Amino acid sequence: MTIRVTVWGENVHEQKNRAVAEIYPATMHGTIAAALNQAGGISAGTVTLQDAEHGLTPAKLAATDVLIWWGHAAHGEVKDEIAERPFKRLMGAPCNLSWREAGERERLWVTSRQHPIARGLPDHFEIEHEEMYGEPFGVPEPLETVFVSWFQGGEVFRSGLTWRRGAGNIFYFRPGHETYPTYHQPVVQQVIANAVRWAHNPEARLTDPNAAPNRPVGQTLEPVVERGPRLHHDGEAGLR
Amino acid sequence: MTIRVTVWGENVHEQKNRAVAEIYPATMHGTIAAALNQAGGISAGTVTLQDAEHGLTPAKLAATDVLIWWGHAAHGEVKDEIAERPFKRLMGAPCNLSWREAGERERLWVTSRQHPIARGLPDHFEIEHEEMYGEPFGVPEPLETVFVSWFQGGEVFRSGLTWRRGAGNIFYFRPGHETYPTYHQPVVQQVIANAVRWAHNPEARLTDPNAAPNRPVGQTLEPVVERGPRLHHDGEAGLR
Amino acid sequence: MTIRVTVWGENVHEQKNRAVAEIYPATMHGTIAAALNQAGGISAGTVTLQDAEHGLTPAKLAATDVLIWWGHAAHGEVKDEIAERPFKRLMGAPCNLSWREAGERERLWVTSRQHPIARGLPDHFEIEHEEMYGEPFGVPEPLETVFVSWFQGGEVFRSGLTWRRGAGNIFYFRPGHETYPTYHQPVVQQVIANAVRWAHNPEARLTDPNAAPNRPVGQTLEPVVERGPRLHHDGEAGLR
Amino acid sequence: MTIRVTVWGENVHEQKNRAVAEIYPATMHGTIAAALNQAGGISAGTVTLQDAEHGLTPAKLAATDVLIWWGHAAHGEVKDEIAERPFKRLMGAPCNLSWREAGERERLWVTSRQHPIARGLPDHFEIEHEEMYGEPFGVPEPLETVFVSWFQGGEVFRSGLTWRRGAGNIFYFRPGHETYPTYHQPVVQQVIANAVRWAHNPEARLTDPNAAPNRPVGQTLEPVVERGPRLHHDGEAGLR
Numbered sequence: 001m002t003i004r005v006t007v008w009g010e011n012v013h014e015q016k017n018r019a020v021a022e023i024y025p026a027t028m029h030g031t032i033a034a035a036l037n038q039a040g041g042i043s044a045g046t047v048t049l050q051d052a053e054h055g056l057t058p059a060k061l062a063a064t065d066v067l068i069w070w071g072h073a074a075h076g077e078v079k080d081e082i083a084e085r086p087f088k089r090l091m092g093a094p095c096n097l098s099w100r101e102a103g104e105r106e107r108l109w110v111t112s113r114q115h116p117i118a119r120g121l122p123d124h125f126e127i128e129h130e131e132m133y134g135e136p137f138g139v140p141e142p143l144e145t146v147f148v149s150w151f152q153g154g155e156v157f158r159s160g161l162t163w164r165r166g167a168g169n170i171f172y173f174r175p176g177h178e179t180y181p182t183y184h185q186p187v188v189q190q191v192i193a194n195a196v197r198w199a200h201n202p203e204a205r206l207t208d209p210n211a212a213p214n215r216p217v218g219q220t221l222e223p224v225v226e227r228g229p230r231l232h233h234d235g236e237a238g239l240r
Numbered sequence: 241m242t243i244r245v246t247v248w249g250e251n252v253h254e255q256k257n258r259a260v261a262e263i264y265p266a267t268m269h270g271t272i273a274a275a276l277n278q279a280g281g282i283s284a285g286t287v288t289l290q291d292a293e294h295g296l297t298p299a300k301l302a303a304t305d306v307l308i309w310w311g312h313a314a315h316g317e318v319k320d321e322i323a324e325r326p327f328k329r330l331m332g333a334p335c336n337l338s339w340r341e342a343g344e345r346e347r348l349w350v351t352s353r354q355h356p357i358a359r360g361l362p363d364h365f366e367i368e369h370e371e372m373y374g375e376p377f378g379v380p381e382p383l384e385t386v387f388v389s390w391f392q393g394g395e396v397f398r399s400g401l402t403w404r405r406g407a408g409n410i411f412y413f414r415p416g417h418e419t420y421p422t423y424h425q426p427v428v429q430q431v432i433a434n435a436v437r438w439a440h441n442p443e444a445r446l447t448d449p450n451a452a453p454n455r456p457v458g459q460t461l462e463p464v465v466e467r468g469p470r471l472h473h474d475g476e477a478g479l480r
Numbered sequence: 481m482t483i484r485v486t487v488w489g490e491n492v493h494e495q496k497n498r499a500v501a502e503i504y505p506a507t508m509h510g511t512i513a514a515a516l517n518q519a520g521g522i523s524a525g526t527v528t529l530q531d532a533e534h535g536l537t538p539a540k541l542a543a544t545d546v547l548i549w550w551g552h553a554a555h556g557e558v559k560d561e562i563a564e565r566p567f568k569r570l571m572g573a574p575c576n577l578s579w580r581e582a583g584e585r586e587r588l589w590v591t592s593r594q595h596p597i598a599r600g601l602p603d604h605f606e607i608e609h610e611e612m613y614g615e616p617f618g619v620p621e622p623l624e625t626v627f628v629s630w631f632q633g634g635e636v637f638r639s640g641l642t643w644r645r646g647a648g649n650i651f652y653f654r655p656g657h658e659t660y661p662t663y664h665q666p667v668v669q670q671v672i673a674n675a676v677r678w679a680h681n682p683e684a685r686l687t688d689p690n691a692a693p694n695r696p697v698g699q700t701l702e703p704v705v706e707r708g709p710r711l712h713h714d715g716e717a718g719l720r
Numbered sequence: 721m722t723i724r725v726t727v728w729g730e731n732v733h734e735q736k737n738r739a740v741a742e743i744y745p746a747t748m749h750g751t752i753a754a755a756l757n758q759a760g761g762i763s764a765g766t767v768t769l770q771d772a773e774h775g776l777t778p779a780k781l782a783a784t785d786v787l788i789w790w791g792h793a794a795h796g797e798v799k800d801e802i803a804e805r806p807f808k809r810l811m812g813a814p815c816n817l818s819w820r821e822a823g824e825r826e827r828l829w830v831t832s833r834q835h836p837i838a839r840g841l842p843d844h845f846e847i848e849h850e851e852m853y854g855e856p857f858g859v860p861e862p863l864e865t866v867f868v869s870w871f872q873g874g875e876v877f878r879s880g881l882t883w884r885r886g887a888g889n890i891f892y893f894r895p896g897h898e899t900y901p902t903y904h905q906p907v908v909q910q911v912i913a914n915a916v917r918w919a920h921n922p923e924a925r926l927t928d929p930n931a932a933p934n935r936p937v938g939q940t941l942e943p944v945v946e947r948g949p950r951l952h953h954d955g956e957a958g959l960r
Contacts, residue, residue: 019469073471092332093405096452100460103468107701109855109876114647114683123856124701129468134455135829135868136843138406143381143623144644144861148868148876152702154461156829156868156876164624165333166378167594179469203594212336215374220340221394221587221604222632228343228369229259229419231313347941349615349636354887354923363616364941375589376603381624383863384884388615388628388636392942396589396628396636404864407834443834461827461844462872499949553951572812573885576932580940583948609948614935618886621863634941645813646858659949692816695854700820701874708823708849709739709899711793 003042003200006064007033008055010074011048013178020178028070028176031183032192039193049074054082066196072178087172090165091139097157098134104152106130106175108159112146116198117160117171117191125187131177133157139172149174160191162198166209169199242283243440246304247273248295250314251288253418260418268310268416271423272432279433289314294322306436312418327412330405331379337397338374344392346370346415348399352386356438357400357411357431365427371417373397379412389414400431402438406449409439482523483680486544487513488535490554491528493658500658508550508656511663512672519673529554534562546676552658567652570645571619577637578614584632586610586655588639592626596678597640597651597671605667611657613637619652629654640671642678646689649679722763723920726784727753728775730794731768733898740898748790748896751903752912759913769794774802786916792898807892810885811859817877818854824872826850826895828879832866836918837880837891837911845907851897853877859892869894880911882918886929889919 009029013020024031029046036044047055061067071078075085088095106127110118134155140163147160159174173191176182183189217226249269253260264271269286276284287295301307311318315325328335346367350358374395380403387400399414413431416422423429457466489509493500504511509526516524527535541547551558555565568575586607590598614635620643627640639654653671656662663669697706729749733740744751749766756764767775781787791798795805808815826847830838854875860883867880879894893911896902903909937946 013471017471090332092330094450096450098453098455100455100457100464101470101472102457102460102464102466103470104464107874107876111855111857111878112644112861113686113856113858114681116683119683132455135831136833137831138449138833140380140403140405141383141832141864145865145878148855148878150870150874150876152462153455153457153464154827154870155455156827156870158831158865158868163380164592165380179471201594203596203599206593209378210334210336213338215338215340215372215393215395217340217342217393220342222392224340224342224344224393226342230341230343231253231257231419232341347634351615351617351638352621352884353616353618353926354921356923359923375591375628376593377591378593381592384621385625385638388638390630390634390636394587394630396587396630398591398625398628404832441834441836443836443839446833493951497951570812572810574930576930578933578935580935580937580944581950581952582937582940582944582946583950584944612935618929620860620883620885623861632942633935633937633944635935643860645860659951689858690814690816693818695818695820695852695873695875697820697822697873700822702872704820704822704824704873706822710821710823711733711737711899712821 001041001202003196004063004065005033005036005042005044005068005196006055006060006066007036007044007046007068007070009046009048009070010072011050012074013072017178023179023181024183028178028183029068032068032070032189035183035189036193036196039189039196042193042196049077054078056082065201066199068192068196070176090163090170093140094138096138097136098132098155100132100134100153101177101179102132102153103129103180104132106132106152107150108147108175109150110146111148112144115144115146117146117162117194119194120190121187127175127180127182127185127188129180130175130182131180133159133174146171147174167201167203167206169201171195171199241442242281243436244303244305245273245276245282245284245308245436246295246300246306247276247284247286247308247310249286249288249310250312251290252314253312257418263419263421264423268418268423269308272308272310272429275423275429276433276436279429279436282433282436289317294318296322305441306439308432308436310416330403330410333380334378336378337376338372338395340372340374340393341417341419342372342393343369343420344372346372346392346399347390348387348415349390350386351388352384355384355386357386357402357434359434360430361427367415367420367422367425367428369420370415370422371420373399373414386411387414407441407443407446409441411435411439481682482521483676484543484545485513485516485522485524485548485676486535486540486546487516487524487526487548487550489526489528489550490552491530492554493552497658503659503661504663508658508663509548512548512550512669515663515669516673516676519669519676522673522676529557534558536562545681546679548672548676550656570643570650573620574618576618577616578612578635580612580614580633581657581659582612582633583609583660584612586612586632586639587630588627588655589630590626591628592624595624595626597626597642597674599674600670601667607655607660607662607665607668609660610655610662611660613639613654626651627654647681647683647686649681651675651679721922722761723916724783724785725753725756725762725764725788725916726775726780726786727756727764727766727788727790729766729768729790730792731770732794733792737898743899743901744903748898748903749788752788752790752909755903755909756913756916759909759916762913762916769797774798776802785921786919788912788916790896810883810890813860814858816858817856818852818875820852820854820873821897821899822852822873823849823900824852826852826872827870828867828895829870830866831868832864835864835866837866837882837914839914840910841907847895847900847902847905847908849900850895850902851900853879853894866891867894887921887923887926889921891915891919
């Protein structure tokens with residue numbers, strides 16, 4: 001089964017910043033998608049902020065198994081009715097952190113032995129030039145901590161974290177500042193391909209993820225005799 | 241230290257529905273607050289949907305240590321700029337479930353031995369008339385499962401769950417359908433008082449929960465020589 | 481890739497109890513293995529308490545990807561040097577519960593939508609005759625709660641739970657009392673096959689899961705000048 | 721309510737190693753207990769490996785609310801019938817890691833904002849000379865990650881982690897190599913006092929943490945008619 005991936009990119013810095021454009025002549029989202037298309041079993045395409053509906057039409061989402069979201073400068077330009085800062089929205093938390101842009105060394109350590117997202121990786125790997133993100137990282141406790149980063153300037157960061165929301169698996173991956181060639185690094189491409197395979201849920205999609213069905217008295221699994229006052233009629237739609 | 245509690249109530253059914261008004265002549269939020277004020281070490285007040293800014297003014301929130309939210313029929317009437325369905329917002333998930341209003345028996349079982357929220361409780365207790373909520377409950381995996389409910393009609397539900405978001409502790413408690421006298425039951429009042437004490441974080445409040453401070457190169461904890469291109473100037477506010 | 485499963489059975493009641501022998505003429509472990517061998521992509525065999533080293537020789541374990549453990553009456557007869565009550569050992573907790581043997585109805589509800597272990601299942605299923613296990617269940621908080629059971633006598637139980645230990649995935653499944661034909665029920669066989677596929681970790685096995693390597697000063701990733709007193713010599717084996 | 725703490729120490733290096741004896745003339749466990757006795761609301765005593773039953777008599781444990789365990793060189797000398805490497809036993813996992821003894825700088829970052837164990841701490845603090853422990857750390861996923869360490873040599877480590885087992889709260893704290901004056905550092909003493917207060921469970925102790933009571937048919941909460949064959953008689957002790 002081929003996993004269908006959509007890579008969403010802001011596509012702002014690639015167009016406006018010469019340094020970024022030189023590092024990523026094919027854009028960051030394009031570079032990520034190209035690497036995924038080489039990984040095997042994955043078919044990846046791209047959409048951007050500038051596309052109609054930011055590229056996230058119902059038809060596109062229906063044909064997407066795993067969505068990769070690259071956001072940085074233009075979070076505020078994403079229309080709420082399309083996708084309201086999806087990571088913060090899924091976390092229900094500020095997701096804040098400290099940061100520094102100095103091209104310093106980052107070293108990621110695997111913290112969950114033999115995790116599918118760490119498949120084929122050594123126990124640590126380095127990115128020679130990266131932006132620093134520092135703890136505390138304002139996210140909910142994760143299901144799993146897969147990577148923790150060491151930074152040259154003295155900070156640490158939980159750089160690979162997993163959560164589940166509904167039937168969906170979420171992986172947060174820290175690296176990828178636009179002024180450094182991070183997405184050209186094979187080990188980073190490997191992490192992203194691993195994460196796509198891990199996140200993919202082959203089960204049939206839920207028809208209505210918000211369904212809140214009434215189970216009326218006449219159809220209970222065990223006998224129930226209705227008692228007391230009530231607010232709703234049988235089969236009525238639930239309050240949401 | 242007295243814990244300052246604000247009980248938020250929709251205050252809709254108490255005003256419009258005769259059955260509810262008869263069970264809760266002092267309203268549901270008023271009943272909950274009165275019980276908390278008897279519990280010791282807690283000072284509880286109430287606000288409602290109908291108050292200006294739904295009662296959730298900055299001054300009120302600044303004077304609130306623990307917020308209790310009772311929502312059911314009027315989720316949609318809460319203005320987004322005040323509080324956008326706070327539980328769903330904190331969960332980042334649909335929070336959906338199945339339901340039935342038949343006044344059936346619910347029995348809650350303690351699933352976490354000696355948890356502070358189960359303090360002084362037997363290993364199970366019954367609510368003779370309740371609405372049924374059934375699994376699957378569309379919430380993220382909790383930190384802890386404190387109660388699981390058995391329903392007469394054959395369903396189960398994870399009725400007491402905890403999460404943390406930022407510096408805040410969250411407890412979800414299922415029972416409390418407005419047409420039944422649940423909040424008059426001493427064991428339910430005990431759970432709510434226990435949960436208030438558990439949720440209370442005595443630490444100083446974060447001045448800015450969204451702060452994302454820059455750590456400039458000249459002030460690093462370990463020596464860093466800046467390298468490579470950059471997007472930001474020193475001390476600049478981070479992208480959010 | 482075929483997943484190699486070893487089903488470990490006590491094989492006590494099948495030999496000594498006529499009722500059990502009539503329900504499971506091929507033994508319980510044999511019934512489970514036969515169902516797995518029909519499931520596709522799985523090659524299952526069996527070993528028992530009565531085998532030399534309880535069947536768990538180093539060679540057998542080396543050829544086992546997923547181990548299924550059925551224990552009940554003879555936990556105490558398993559030699560500690562072979563396998564010391566493996567579930568309790570992995571949990572680090574009492575794993576105790578309340579129980580009743582009355583052939584009552586159990587109904588399992590899926591609590592994690594579209595989880596791989598619930599693949600192809602309805603949102604609930606019934607086992608008409610089962611032993612009751614009741615909460616509180618003395619296990620650590622799980623990574624995921626996949627099933628919660630309703631019992632006719634009024635109890636509930638978290639019947640499907642996951643954990644990880646090292647590189648291994650653990651699934652606990654409650655049903656399967658030996659005097660009832662639970663393992664002949666197709667939906668139960670489906671859960672077990674799903675769980676085998678979920679638990680299987682295709683990564684290369686760790687050579688030494690207890691390795692605690694020294695990283696001597698001369699080989700650090702970043703420059704370190706040794707300072708202060710020390711207890712160990714370079715390259716010395718760590719304390720365990 | 722005064723929290724009764726017992727600090728267990730190996731008391732080996734303090735007696736045999738001159739460097740350790742000079743740093744800790746009052747022993748490490750004695751230093752920790754003395755600091756706790758200054759913290760307020762805590763009454764701390766010490767026991768050692770060399771005491772009869774390693775000091776962990778039933779009477780001592782009955783009078784202990786929180787146990788602090790300092791183990792390093794002599795894990796193997798603790799008799800299994802007294803306490804079988806309690807941390808590994810509670811984790812059910814290897815708890816292995818990489819290490820280096822070079823007196824290098826460790827910097828601990830708070831990763832859970834306003835957590836009770838981080839009470840009164842800055843967002844990071846340094847220990848100028850410490851042993852390095854490196855990831856991957858072979859423990860189960862924690863309930864909460866409270867501290868992550870940065871090491872001068874390039875490694876990271878999850879240095880403050882919480883779990884629950886039964887009714888007990890567990891906190892793992894990494895620092896404290898015996899050849900460095902870590903336990904004299906006020907911020908470390910603060911962490912330990914915070915952790916004691918956090919771990920303390922004021923609920924009545926469970927009489928029998930392993931109790932597995934039978935709930936016989938005649939005393940069910942809901943009507944049950946016994947059906948099918950059975951193995952046990954009413955009221956019989958459960959299989960463990």
